[in-house]
Amino acid sequence: MLHVLRRGVRCFEVATAAPGWRPAEDVVWVDLLKPSREEELAVEAALGVELPTPEEMAHLEPSSRLFQEGGATFLTANILARSGENTPTVEPVTFVLVRGVLVTLRYQDLRAFSVFADRAPQNDVGSGTAAFLGLLDAVTERLAEILDHTEDAVEAASVAIFQRPPSGNFQPLLKDLARAQTVTSMTRQSLVSLARLLSYAGLAPEIAGDPDCQAHLVSLQRDVQSLTEHASFQSTHVSFLLDAALGLINIEQNGIIKFFSVVAVVFLPPTLVASIYGMNFDLMPELHWRYGYPMALVMMVASAVLPILWFKRRGWL
Structure with a gap:
């Protein structure tokens, strides 16, 4: 044009x-x-x-x-x-x-x-x-x-x-x-x-x-x-x-990975305790003990709380 x-x-x-x-x-x-x-x-x-x-x-x-x-x-x-x-x-x-x-x-x-x-x-x-x-x-x-x-x-x-x-x-x-x-x-x-x-x-x-x-x-x-x-x-x-x-x-991605890592660590000890006491061996003394079940619950809670307290003390949370 x-x-x-x-x-x-x-x-x-x-x-x-x-x-x-x-x-x-x-x-x-x-x-x-x-x-x-x-x-x-x-x-x-x-x-x-x-x-x-x-x-x-x-x-x-x-x-x-x-x-x-x-x-x-x-x-x-x-x-x-x-x-x-x-x-x-x-x-x-x-x-x-x-x-x-x-x-x-x-x-x-x-x-x-x-x-x-x-x-x-x-x-x-x-x-x-x-x-x-x-x-x-x-x-x-x-x-x-x-x-x-x-x-x-x-x-x-x-x-x-x-x-x-x-x-x-x-x-x-x-x-x-x-x-x-x-x-x-x-x-x-x-x-x-x-x-x-x-x-x-x-x-x-x-x-x-x-x-x-x-x-x-x-x-x-x-x-x-x-x-x-x-x-x-x-x-x-x-x-x-x-x-x-x-x-x-x-x-943000690191925060998400950090969260799942902490959750995995928190639930690992209770899973270990539950695995041990889920074996159902007859010679396991706690199986027939009256306080065996409450003791297992307390151990699982303690094993979950203690890592959280340790993480906070180290400044990871």
Whole structure:
């Protein structure tokens, strides 16, 4: 799908990539979302650039993700997608600055792009460079929002772990923490990729010669750096909670095993006494003694109580 944003127009326009297609003079942003081969060829012919294929975007070496060629600056970053679903992914997105126009190539619908596309006309984006920096602002804000939502989920899991009743179930909490760890890790991966992109973007001719764009870029770099540090801290926090949950599970399991071990030891001596006096030998003196049965009962009770007292004295109970 091919969308274009024109200067001063208050909405995205859907373009038809017919042979010989050319962007209008006031176009500042060309967005290719899951484009067909015909749309790619039309944009390449119109702007004089060669766009990477999905396979090339996914398997580009880190050093090949940021380069200049034919007067165009190519920048590819991995951005978190489908963060609210069960299977979040990190998808490559290519940004191309060429002749004052921003070209974006992506094969996954990203919320940050939709948000920026809705507000870009109101902000009167006047150039491809402004669209590029504004779009990076939206991506950074979206990643910050994802971190905030994940942090809320982690805090809720933390409270549930340390305040749950002893008979509670840890399985839902472990699933929530595992998902939070996955999203946080992917968010940090996206932020690191954005940091590399921003460090190279300053070399683009459209940005290098504009002090305002340079200042905007520095501000973005600081935001990304602070979010990366926050993501690292949050990942460490999630790891601690996972370890704490597993530790509590082990403690509870040890308590259960301890209980059954004590019960087994408590009933072992009475079982021994009952076994001895259940042999029914004629020559056993206590068999015909009047107090033989009460004596056996007292011995069984004493043999059960004495181990309990000894365990308490040793601090095992």
